[in-house]
Amino acid sequence: MPEVVIPIGPHHPALKEPVNFRVIADGEKIVRLELDLSYNHRGIEKAAEQRNFIRVLPLLERVCGICSHSHATVFAKGIEEIMGLEIPPRARYIRTIIAELERMHSHLLWLGVAAHEIGFNTLFMWTWRDREAVQDTLEEMSGNRVHYGMNEIGGVRRDLTPAQIQTALARLPDLEERIKKYVEMVNSEETLLIRFRGVGRMSREEALKYGAVGPTARASGVDYDVRRDDPYLAYAEVPWNVITDNHGDVYGRTRVRIGELWESIQIVRFCLENMPAGPIRVEAPKNAPDGEILSRYEAPRGELAHYIRTNGTDKVERVDIRSPTLANWTSVAMCLVNQNLADIPVIVAAIDPCLSCTSRMVVVTQKNGTRVTDTMQVGFVRDPKGRQSRVSL
Amino acid sequence: MTDPVFILLNIFVFPGFFFLFAYALFLSYLDRKIAARMQQRVGPPFYQPLADLIKMLGKEVINPDGVDWRIFDAIPLVALAAVMTAFLYVPVIGASPLAFQGDLVLVLYLMALPTIGLFLLGWLSRNIFSTIGGIRAVTQLFIYEVPFFLALLSPAIMAGSWSISEIVLWQQHNLWLVFLQPIGFVVALIGLQAKLERTPFDIPEAETEIVAGPWTELTGRRLALMHLTTEISLVTGSALIAALFLGGPLLPWNLSPPWLNVAAGFGLFLAKTLAVLLILSSITVATGRLRIDQLNDIGWKYIASAALVQVGIVLVINYLWVVP
Numbered sequence: 196m197p198e199v200v201i202p203i204g205p206h207h208p209a210l211k212e213p214v215n216f217r218v219i220a221d222g223e224k225i226v227r228l229e230l231d232l233s234y235n236h237r238g239i240e241k242a243a244e245q246r247n248f249i250r251v252l253p254l255l256e257r258v259c260g261i262c263s264h265s266h267a268t269v270f271a272k273g274i275e276e277i278m279g280l281e282i283p284p285r286a287r288y289i290r291t292i293i294a295e296l297e298r299m300h301s302h303l304l305w306l307g308v309a310a311h312e313i314g315f316n317t318l319f320m321w322t323w324r325d326r327e328a329v330q331d332t333l334e335e336m337s338g339n340r341v342h343y344g345m346n347e348i349g350g351v352r353r354d355l356t357p358a359q360i361q362t363a364l365a366r367l368p369d370l371e372e373r374i375k376k377y378v379e380m381v382n383s384e385e386t387l388l389i390r391f392r393g394v395g396r397m398s399r400e401e402a403l404k405y406g407a408v409g410p411t412a413r414a415s416g417v418d419y420d421v422r423r424d425d426p427y428l429a430y431a432e433v434p435w436n437v438i439t440d441n442h443g444d445v446y447g448r449t450r451v452r453i454g455e456l457w458e459s460i461q462i463v464r465f466c467l468e469n470m471p472a473g474p475i476r477v478e479a480p481k482n483a484p485d486g487e488i489l490s491r492y493e494a495p496r497g498e499l500a501h502y503i504r505t506n507g508t509d510k511v512e513r514v515d516i517r518s519p520t521l522a523n524w525t526s527v528a529m530c531l532v533n534q535n536l537a538d539i540p541v542i543v544a545a546i547d548p549c550l551s552c553t554s555r556m557v558v559v560t561q562k563n564g565t566r567v568t569d570t571m572q573v574g575f576v577r578d579p580k581g582r583q584s585r586v587s588l
Numbered sequence: 589m590t591d592p593v594f595i596l597l598n599i600f601v602f603p604g605f606f607f608l609f610a611y612a613l614f615l616s617y618l619d620r621k622i623a624a625r626m627q628q629r630v631g632p633p634f635y636q637p638l639a640d641l642i643k644m645l646g647k648e649v650i651n652p653d654g655v656d657w658r659i660f661d662a663i664p665l666v667a668l669a670a671v672m673t674a675f676l677y678v679p680v681i682g683a684s685p686l687a688f689q690g691d692l693v694l695v696l697y698l699m700a701l702p703t704i705g706l707f708l709l710g711w712l713s714r715n716i717f718s719t720i721g722g723i724r725a726v727t728q729l730f731i732y733e734v735p736f737f738l739a740l741l742s743p744a745i746m747a748g749s750w751s752i753s754e755i756v757l758w759q760q761h762n763l764w765l766v767f768l769q770p771i772g773f774v775v776a777l778i779g780l781q782a783k784l785e786r787t788p789f790d791i792p793e794a795e796t797e798i799v800a801g802p803w804t805e806l807t808g809r810r811l812a813l814m815h816l817t818t819e820i821s822l823v824t825g826s827a828l829i830a831a832l833f834l835g836g837p838l839l840p841w842n843l844s845p846p847w848l849n850v851a852a853g854f855g856l857f858l859a860k861t862l863a864v865l866l867i868l869s870s871i872t873v874a875t876g877r878l879r880i881d882q883l884n885d886i887g888w889k890y891i892a893s894a895a896l897v898q899v900g901i902v903l904v905i906n907y908l909w910v911v912p
Contacts, residue, residue, distance in 0.1 A: 201716050209796035223880060312796045314787050315876030320627035386788055386876035536720070537879045540796040 198226060201536065205234050209312060209540035212550035216531075216539070223536045230528050235551045240514055247509040248274060248348050248483070256342050258516060259552040261304065264290075264297045265494035266501075266552075267346040270514070272427055273490030273503045274348050277483050284429075284471040286350035291429040292363075292466045293336065293345050295459040299370075300329040301495035302452045302459075305547045306377065309449065312540035313390040318380065325373045332363045350476025360467050367460055374456050381449050391446035395530040395542035398443060407526040408519050409497020410455065411546045413439045414447035421493040433465050445545045482509045494519055496547045518552040595685060603680035603854075605672060612819040613637040615865055619822070622869040637819065644812035652805045654714055663705040664806070664813035670701035671820045678827040679836045681854045683753035690750045692832075696737060699783065699824060702817050703729045706792065710802030721801020724880055725792035728782060731887035732789070736779025738895035739772040742902045743832045752828070756836035766833040768905070772898040773833045775891055777864070780825040781871055782883075784818060788875040791883060823861065826868070830860035 198221050205213035213234035219226045239258055243251050256267040268290055275282060303326040310318035330340050336359055337343035345351045381387055397407070402415035412419060420437040422430040438454035440447040483505040492499045497519030506512040523546040530542050598604055616637040624631025651657045677684050677691040684691075703725055710722020743765045744750050747758035759765055766773045782789035793801035800806075806814055830836060837853035837860075878886070 199716060201720070208799055310876065313876040314790055314794060314796070316787075317627050317873050318876075320629060324628050384876075386878065389882055390876055390879065535879055535881065537791070537794065537797050537877075 197221075203539060205231075209543070210550075211308075212548075214548070214550050216543075218531075218536070218539065220536050225531055225534050225536060225539070228528060228531055230524065232524070232550070232553065237551070240516060243514045244511060247481075248479070248511075251511065251514075252346055252348070253342070253344065255514075255516075256344065256346075259518070259549055260341055261301045261549060262297060262494045262496065262499070262552075263342045264293050264345065265492055265499050266516070268294060268428075269490045269492035269494075269499055269501045270503065271346045271348050272492065273488045273501055274483055274505070274511075275479070276490070277486040277488055277503070277505055278348070278480060280349055280477060280479055282350045283474045283477060285354075285473045286475045287429045288466045288470050289345065289351045289353075289355060289475065291433070292355075292463055293333070293343055294428065295462045295466075296329055296333050296336075297343075298495045299456055299459045299463075300326050300333070301547070302456050303329065305452060305495075305544075306449070308547075309445070309541060309544050310387070312544045313386070315384075315386060318377075318384075318387075321373075322377070325370065328366050328370055332366055335359055335362060347476065347479075349479035350474070352476075354475050355470070360470065364464065364467050367464055371457075371460055374453065374460070377456075378453055381446075381453060387449075388446070390538075390541065391449055392442075392444060394445045394538050395527075395534060395545055396442075396444045397526055397530055401529065402443075402526060405526040405529055406522050407497075407546075408522045409493070409495075410448055410451045411497065411523050411526060413437070414451045415443040416441045421491050421498050425491055427492065429466060430462075433462050435462050435465075445541055448545045482507060483511075496520060496549060497522060516552075518549065520546065520549045520553040523548070524553070598685050599676060604676060607680075608672060608675050608820060608823060609816075611861075612816065612823045613641070615822055615826070615861070616819045618862070619865060619869050619872075622866065623873050626870070626873045641812050641816060644815070645809050647808040647811075649808035649810060650805075652713060652715065655712055655805070659712060660709070660805075660810060663709050664810045664817065667702035667705040667817045668813050668820065670698040671817055671824050674698035675820065675824045675827065677752060678824060679753050679756050679831050679838075680827065680857050681837055681850050683757065687751050687753035689754075692740065692744055692750050692752050692755070695752065695824070695828060696740060699821060699828075700729065700733060702814075702821060703783070706802040706814075709806065710792075713802070713805040715805050717798040717800070718802050718804045720798050721792045721794075721804070724798075725785075725802060727880055728785075728789065728791055728883065731883055732779050732782035732891070735775050735887065735891045735895035736783065738892075738899055739775035739779060740828070740832060742769055742772045742895075742899050745899070746902050746906060752831050752836075756831050756838055759835040760838040760840055764833065764835045769833070769898055769902065771894050771901070773829075775895045775898065776829050776833065777867060777871075778891055780829060780864075781868055784821055784825060784868070786868065787872045788878045789883065790877055791880050794877055822865070822868075826861040826864040827857070829864050830857065834860045834863070836860075 198219050201218045201220055203216040203218055204210050205215045215231035215234070217229040217231070219228060239254065243254055246254060252267050252271060255270050256263045258266045303322045307319040307322035307326070310316070310322070333343060334340050336355060337345050337353060345353060397415050399416040402412045402417050407415065407417070416439055418437060418439050423437050435458050438451050438458060440450045442450065485505060485507050487502070487504040490501045490503060499519055500517040502513070502515040502517070503511055504513045527543055527546050527548070531539060534542060600606060617632065617634050620636070621631040651660065674695045676686050677695050707722045707726040710718040710725065713719065743755050746765065746768065747755040749755055749758065785792055793803055803811065803814065837857040839849065839852055839856070843849045843852060
C-alpha cells in the first residue's frame with residue numbers, strides 16, 4: 196500500500212488542544228511523522244516581565260489549568276530563594292497539600308483521558324467522578340476548583356481551619372478504595388491490557404537520551420523525581436516513595452501514575468495530620484536583588500523548570516518556562532514510529548500533554564519567501580534487530 | 589393469511605415498519621440509558637433518539653467537493669431499506685407471513701449491506717479519515733462475518749430448515765437452541781456486536797483516531813438515515829438472535845383464546861430482545877476498543893475456530909440423534 200499522509204490536528208477529536216502531527220503511514224503502520232507545535236502563542240513570558248511580584252503570580256498560575264499551583268509555586272519558590280526568604284513551616288505544608296491534591300486530580304483526569312482514547316468510556320466517567328472528590332477538597336480549601344490562588348511570595352494566602360482538615364481527611368479513605376479498584380482494573384481488564392501493553396515502548400536509554408521527564412521517564416525505569424532528588428516544600432519531612440516501573444510502555448506509565456495517586460494520598464494525609472502551627476506567611480520585600488535561578492518542581496506531568504532573572508526591581512527581568520510536555524515531545528515522537536495508527540492517541544496521551552502550556556513561542560523561518568512555522572521533523576527507523584537510527588528528512 | 593390487506597398491515601404497521609421505527613428508537617434510548625446508568629451518568633430522556641432523528645433530518649446537507657452526491661444520497665437509503673426488509677422475515681408475534689425456505693440466508697445478506705454501504709461511503713468521501721474508516725469497516729466485515737454466518741447457520745443445520753420461522757417452530761417442539769448450542773450463541777452475540785460496530789468493535793468509527801471514519805462526511809438527512817439504519821440493525825439483529833437461539837415468540841404450549849397466544853408471543857419477543865440488548869450494552873460498557881490487527885488475531889484464531897467447533901458439534905449431534 197502506498198504511503199499516505201494523515202493530518203492529526205490542529206483540530207482533531209483526540210486532541211484537546213492544538214498541535215499538528217503529519218503522520219506518514221503505510222497502511223496502519225506509522226513510517227515517520229512531522230510534529231508542528233505552537234499554535235497557541237499567548238505571550239505570558241513577556242507579560243510576566245511587565246508585572247510586579249504580587250501581580251505576576253496570578254498570571255503564571257494561568258499558564259496551565261491543570262497544574263496551576265505548580266507554576267505559581269515554582270515561581271514563588273525561586274523568587275523567595277533569590278530574596279533569601281524562609282517561608283514558615285505551616286505555609287510549606289499547605290503548599291505541599293495543594294500540590295499533591297493537584298497531582299491527584301491531574302492523574303485521575305489523565306487516567307480518564309487515556310481510557311477515552313482507547314474507547315473505554317466507563318473508566319473515563321468513573322475516574323472523572325472520583326476526581327470530583329479531590330476538586331471539592333480543593334474548592335473547600337482555596338475557594339476555587341482550578342486556579343487556587345493559594346501562593347504569594349513569602350507564604351500562602353489562606354490558612355486551613357481544623358474543620359477543613361477534618362473534612363479533607365474524611366474523604367481520603369473513599370479515594371483509597373477507588374484507587375485500589377483502578378489498580379485492579381488496570382492489571383486485569385483485558386481490553387486495557389491489550390491496548391496498553393507493549394504500546395509506545397521506550398527503553399531507559401532512550402528515555403535518558405531524549406530527555407523524558409516525570410511519569411514518562413519513571414515508567415522506563417529512570418529513578419528520578421525532583422521531590423526526592425532536590426527536595427523543596429515539605430517533601431524531605433514526609434515519608435513517601437518514588438514510583439518507578441520497568442515496562443516502559445503505556446501500561447507502565449499507567450502503573451506509575453496510579454502508584455503516584457496512592458503516594459499522593461499518603462502525603463496529603465501525613466501533612467494534614469502533622470500540620471505545624473504558626474504563621475502562614477512572612478513579609479516579603481517589594482524588590483528582589485539582582486540574581487538568577489533555575490527553580491525546579493515536580494509537576495504532575497514531570498519536571499517543571501522556571502528560569503528567573505531579577506534585576507533589583509519589583510519585576511522579573513526574564514522568566515523562561517520549560518514545561519514538562521516540551522521535554523517529553525521528542526520521546527513521544529520517537530515512540531510513535533513503527534506503531535499502529537490506532538495507537539497514536541493513546542501514546543500521545545500517555546505523556547499527558549499540556550499543549551497550551553508548552554506553546555509560547557513560534558519559530559518562523561523564511562522558506563522561498565513564504566513564512567512557515569518551524570516544524571519538528573522526526574524520522575526514526577528501527578532495523579529488524581530493534582536498533583534505532585535517526586534519518587534526516 | 590393470504591389477505592393482501594393483512595399482508596400490507598403486516599409490512600407497514602405491525603409488526604412491520606411502524607413498529608420497527610418505534611421499537612428501534614426505544615431500544616436506542618434504552619441502550620443509551622443503560623450505558624449511562626452503568627457509567628454513573630443520568631442518561632438521556634426517552635424521546636432523545638426521536639428528537640435527534642428529527643433534528644438531523646432538518647439539518648443542511650453538505651456535499652464534499654468532487655463527490656458524487658447521488659451515490660451519497662443513495663447509500664443511506666439502500667442500507668436502511670436493506671435492514672428494514674430483513675426485519676420482515678424475523679418472527680415477532682408468530683411465524684412471519686413472508687417466511688420461505690432460505691429467508692435466513694436472505695436476512696444475513698441484507699444485514700451485511702450497511703457495512704458495504706459504509707465502505708463505499710468512506711471510499712467515495714475523498715477524505716483520509718473516511719477512507720481509512722471504510723477500509724477498516726470492510727476488513728472487520730471479513731473478520732466477523734465468517735464466524736457470525738457459521739454461528740447463525742448451525743441452528744438451521746440442527747432444525748433442518750433454512751427458514752427462521754421454522755427454526756422457531758422446531759424450538760417450540762424441542763429445546764431452545766441456546767442450550768444445545770451455547771458456543772454458537774456466544775459467537776453470534778460477538779458477531780452482532782461487531783456488525784453493529786459497538787465497542788470493542790467500533791474500530792471503523794474510532795472517534796479519537798479517525799474522527800468518525802466513514803461517517804465523517806455524512807451530514808443532515810444522510811447522517812440521520814445512517815443512524816437509523818444502525819438502530820434498526822440493532823432491533824433486527826437482537827430479534828434474529830432471539831428467534832434462532834432463544835425460541836423466538838412462541839410458547840411451548842398453546843393458550844386457550846388465540847389472542848392471548850399472540851399477546852404472550854409479543855411479550856416474549858420484547859423480553860428476549862431486551863435481554864439480548866442488555867448483554868450487548870454490558871459488553872459495550874465493560875470494554876475498550878480493540879485494534880484492527882488484534883481483532884484479526886482474535887477473530888480468526890478464537891472466534892472463527894469456536895464457530896467451526898460448534899458446527900462440528902451440531903453435525904455430530906444430528907448424526908447421533910436423528911431429529912424427529
